[in-house]
Amino acid sequence: MHKLKRLIFDADDTLWENNKFYVDASDSFFDLCVTAGYDKNLVINTFYDFELKVVNEKGYGSENFIYILEYLFAHFNNNNAKLNGDKFQHILKNFESHTINEPPVFPGVNETLKMLNKTFELYVLTKGNLSEQQKKVDRSGLKKYFKKAYVVLEKNDETYISIMNENNWKHSECCMIGNSPKSDINPALRCGMYAIFIPYPYTWKLDNEELIKDHSNLYEVKDITQIPQLLNGLFKS
Ligand SMILES: [Mg+2]
Known part of the structure; x- marks a missing residue:
């Protein structure tokens, strides 16, 4: 990595x-x-x-x-x-x-993004209604950490491939981080990216499917604050 x-x-x-x-x-x-x-x-x-x-x-x-x-x-x-x-x-x-209020950012997200931002380029990739998702990013107070927020209608293999191609990014230089096996983890792994899965108890049933098991590019953490340590360990090895 x-x-x-x-x-x-x-x-x-x-x-x-x-x-x-x-x-x-x-x-x-x-x-x-x-x-x-x-x-x-x-x-x-x-x-x-x-x-x-x-x-x-x-x-x-x-x-x-x-x-x-x-x-x-x-x-x-x-x-x-x-x-x-x-x-x-x-x-x-x-x-x-909830569509008007500031989104309830999880504990440690701000500090973690600030830390990761020193080493990596950070992006958001979210699916849904364009204006609604964009406004949530704006209201979250996290926008300053991201180079760009992509809002798409669906997050499938084609979405990932098209973003990689559009930016000339090598898949192996990118890591997708998210709570949804269906939208975040599995398509990213199938495209040759790294993926970090953060399980979440209220993941929407339509966003859930079985995680691709035992993939060498797949990592799992309990929450976002563990990511800097995980990446540090991988860099050292
Ligand atoms: Mg999600």
């Missing part, structure tokens, strides 16, 4: 908390439906099926998530069962607050 030049960071659930807001809003919505008499599994399955459809058709992001909640509120709120409208508005309001 002695030629490593660039570290590319995922943003949501790697630099700051994100999916927890979605999980909390979904759980509260399920409870709302169960209180009105619905079977929880029916609600969860309906929600996940519709979420997958919307993500495939319209993409990621909070606006589409709010659309899902509103659509399903109307779907489940009928003559047979009445959902509590005030509580639903409260769920929406709580969720929407």
Whole structure:
């Protein structure tokens, strides 16, 4: 790893908390439906099926998530069962607050990026709604550490290859760091990059898949603060 030049960071659930807001809003919505008499599994399955459809058709992001909640509120709120409208508005309001507030940056991220910035070029690669993700990077206060933030619609093999080609970067000089096996780690490894996996308990189910096992370019840390030490060790060896 002695030629490593660039570290590319995922943003949501790697630099700051994100999916927890979605999980909390979904759980509260399920409870709302169960209180009105619905079977929880029916609600969860309906929600996940519709979420997958919307993500495939319209993409990621909070606006589409709010659309899902509103659509399903109307779907489940009928003559047979009445959902509590005030509580639903409260769920929406709580969720929407995260789209306005400063993203909750994980402990140690600021200091770690400051340290890594002395040795490496740092980049962000995040997927989702362009303006929403860009605003999160702006609000995070971390922008000063990054040479550039890439916001893309999808993070797959083609995305990584196209960014490498566009910049004339050697894959073996780049390391992807993130919480998602599907979007961050596996495609980066398949493209010949290094990858550092930071597991996160609330990783979105649509972003999860089995990690490529026993890959010589793959490393794992408990949290971001362990990365400088990991890279130091690799440089020395
Ligand atoms: Mg992520």
